[in-house]
Amino acid sequence: MVQVHAQGLRKEFGSLVAVEEFDLTIDEGEFVTLVGPSGCGKTTTLRMFAGLETATAGRLLFGDRDVTDLPPQERDVALLFQDIALYPHMSVRDNMAYGLKIAGYAKPDRYERVEETADLLQITDLLDNRPADLSGGQQQRVALGRSMVRDPALFLFDEPMSDLDAKLKRDLRPLFEEVTKEIGCPTLYVTHDQEEAMTMSDRIVVMDDGRIAQVGGPEELYDDPDSEFVGTFIGQPTMQTFQGRVVEERDGLAVEVGEHRWPVSTRNGLAEYTDRPIRVGVRPQDISVTEDTSGGLAGEHVLDEPLGDRTNSFFDTPEGRVTVVTPKGFRGEGRAYGLRPSSSELRLFDPDSGLRIR
Numbered sequence: 001m002v003q004v005h006a007q008g009l010r011k012e013f014g015s016l017v018a019v020e021e022f023d024l025t026i027d028e029g030e031f032v033t034l035v036g037p038s039g040c041g042k043t044t045t046l047r048m049f050a051g052l053e054t055a056t057a058g059r060l061l062f063g064d065r066d067v068t069d070l071p072p073q074e075r076d077v078a079l080l081f082q083d084i085a086l087y088p089h090m091s092v093r094d095n096m097a098y099g100l101k102i103a104g105y106a107k108p109d110r111y112e113r114v115e116e117t118a119d120l121l122q123i124t125d126l127l128d129n130r131p132a133d134l135s136g137g138q139q140q141r142v143a144l145g146r147s148m149v150r151d152p153a154l155f156l157f158d159e160p161m162s163d164l165d166a167k168l169k170r171d172l173r174p175l176f177e178e179v180t181k182e183i184g185c186p187t188l189y190v191t192h193d194q195e196e197a198m199t200m201s202d203r204i205v206v207m208d209d210g211r212i213a214q215v216g217g218p219e220e221l222y223d224d225p226d227s228e229f230v231g232t233f234i235g236q237p238t239m240q241t242f243q244g245r246v247v248e249e250r251d252g253l254a255v256e257v258g259e260h261r262w263p264v265s266t267r268n269g270l271a272e273y274t275d276r277p278i279r280v281g282v283r284p285q286d287i288s289v290t291e292d293t294s295g296g297l298a299g300e301h302v303l304d305e306p307l308g309d310r311t312n313s314f315f316d317t318p319e320g321r322v323t324v325v326t327p328k329g330f331r332g333e334g335r336a337y338g339l340r341p342s343s344s345e346l347r348l349f350d351p352d353s354g355l356r357i358r
Contacts (some may be wrong), residue, residue: 002028002062002063002065002153002185002186003025003026003027003028003063003186004025004026004049004060004061004062004153004154004186004188005024005025005059005060005061006022006023006024006025006045006048006049006058006059006060007023007058007059007060007061008021008022008023008057008058008059009021009022009023009045009048009055009057009058009059009060010022010055010056010057010058011041011044011045011048011053011055011056012056017210018041018044018210019041019044019045019048019210019211020210020211021211021212022041022045022058022211022212023212024205024212024215026154026186026187026188027186028184028185028186029180029181029184029185029186030186030187030202030203031177031180031181031187031189031200031201031202031203032186032187032188032189032201032202032203032204032205033188033189033190033191033196033197033200033201033203033204033205034046034188034189034190034191034205034207035190035191035192035194035197035204035205035206035207035233036192036206036207036208036213036233037192037208037233038192040207040208040209040210041207041209041210041211042190042207043158043159043190045190045207046156046158046188046190048060049077049154049156049188050072050075050077050079050156051067051070051071051072051074051075051077052072052079054069055068062075062076062153062154075153075154076150076152076153076154077152077153077154077155077156078147078148078150078152078154078155078156079147079156079157079158080143080144080147080155080156080157080158080160081158081159081160082158082159082160082162082163084139084140084142084143084160085143086131086139086142086143086146087131088130088131088132089130090130090131091127091128091129091130092118092123092126092127092128092129092130092131092134092142093111093114093118093127093128095131095142095146096114096117096118096127096142096145096146096149097110097111097113097114097149098146099146099149099150100113100114100149100150103150110149113149114127114145114149115127117145117148117149118145120148120179120182121141121144121145121148121175121179122141123138123141123142123145126138126142136163136164136165136168137164137168137171137172140160140161140164140168140172141172141175143160144160144175144176144179148179148183151183151185152185153185153186154185154186154187154188155180155183155185155186155187155188155189156187156188156189157176157187157188157189157190157191158190159190159191159192160176161173161191161193161196162191162192162193169193169196173196173199173200176189176200177200189201194233194234194235194236195236197218198218198222198234199218201217201218202217203215203216203217204216204217204218204221204234206221206229206230206233206234208229213226213227213229213230214226214227214230221234222234222235225347225356226355226356227349227353227354227355227356228241228279228281228349228354228356229354231281231347231349231356232281235283237284237312237323237325238284238323239281239282239283239284239347240281240282240283240284240287240322240323241279241280241281241349242257242258242279242280242281242282242319242320243257243277243279243280243319243351244256244257244277244278244279244280244348245275245276245277245278246264246270246273246274246275246276246278246348247261247274247275248274248275249261249263251263252264253270253271253274255278255280255346255348257280257297257319258297258317258318258319260296260297262341262343262346263343264343264346264348269357269358270348270357273348273357277351278348278349278350278351278357279348279349279350279351279354280346280347280348280349281346281347281348281349282341282342282345282346282347283345284312284322284323284324284325285325286341286342286345287322287324287325287339287340287341287342288324288339288340288341288342289313289324289326289330289337289338289339289340290337290338290339290340291337291338292338293336293337293338294338296338296339296340296341297317297318297319297322297338297339297340298317298318298336298337298338298339299315299316299317299322299336299337299338299339300315300316300317300334300335300336301313301314301315301332301333301334301335301336301337302314302315302316302321302332302334303332304326304330304331304332306328307328308328309328310325310326310327310328311325311326311327311328311329311330311331312324312325312326313325313326313330313332315332315337315339317339322339324339
């Protein structure tokens with residue numbers, strides 16, 4: 001097993017720069033996920049790792065081996081696409097063994113690997129079936145097994161679960177984690193589903209406009225975003241952001257949003273924003289609903305979305321529509337409430353650069 005190093009990867013399509021200054025190291029056995037909005041460059045980046053796109057600049061190393069200019073077949077990578085693409089005329093066994101057959105493995109050796117992998121994926125009883133006889137989840141396991149039998153240097157996944165229903169995704173996520181940890185090679189996973197990213201990843205790479213916006217563990221990105229973009233992209237429901245101002249009070253600095261002020265702890269660099277506009281972010285989980293409309297933003301209750309263990313409640317305020325995560329038994333009455341954010345959980349951002357004020 002090896003570390004994978006991307007050093008200054010750049011990809012241009014004519015005058016369009018799709019990926020720029022992409023630097024990342026993936027450790028042995030590490031599961032790293034690329035997330036970001038459509039068109040941010042995450043799939044192009046994955047295709048450069050696979051060799052399906054040639055980097056315009058930069059280097060890609062598998063351990064000490066420079067694979068930047070090598071074709072896909074010489075990189076020893078396993079790539080699983082959104083399109084499962086199983087051979088319909090072959091059995092599950094032969095679908096899983098086909099890559100080994102092309103690589104020149106003897107029939108007993110490739111079938112032995114298939115048996116071992118099928119046991120890990122719990123599909124041994126399906127080896128003689130055809131793909132048409134399988135459910136969507138079973139087909140996904142077969143496609144995963146087809147990649148696993150090769151014992152690759154790097155696993156690459158390009159939104160492999162995007163066509164599956166929500167329950168099947170939840171069932172398969174632990175399987176993806178378990179089998180990649182069992183094999184122990186680095187894994188790079190692309191998804192637009194941040195729930196997949198948050199639950200499966202050792203680290204997450206958030207991309208924006210072809211660049212890395214932030215790299216970190218799921219909790220780090222959620223609790224400590226470097227920018228308003230990362231803060232609002234990571235987390236569901238999304239972080240609420242408001243136009244605010246830093247003001248001086250007798251006991252220190254406070255953040256003013258509309259007619260309300262909340263004290264903030266001393267932060268390096270915050271004083272220079274005194275009497276200047278800033279962006280104020282707070283997560284819906286960190287806002288409490290009170291009967292006292294003078295204690296926070298006055299919000300007119302609009303509707304509730306019961307989710308079993310919690311409720312998403314929506315309020316119209318002078319600062320726009322606000323979502324609050326309320327207890328599971330909460331049901332608003334279509335009247336005014338006070339929405340009070342936790343002062344210690346406010347995230348403050350520069351209004352021009354979008355970067356966090358710390």
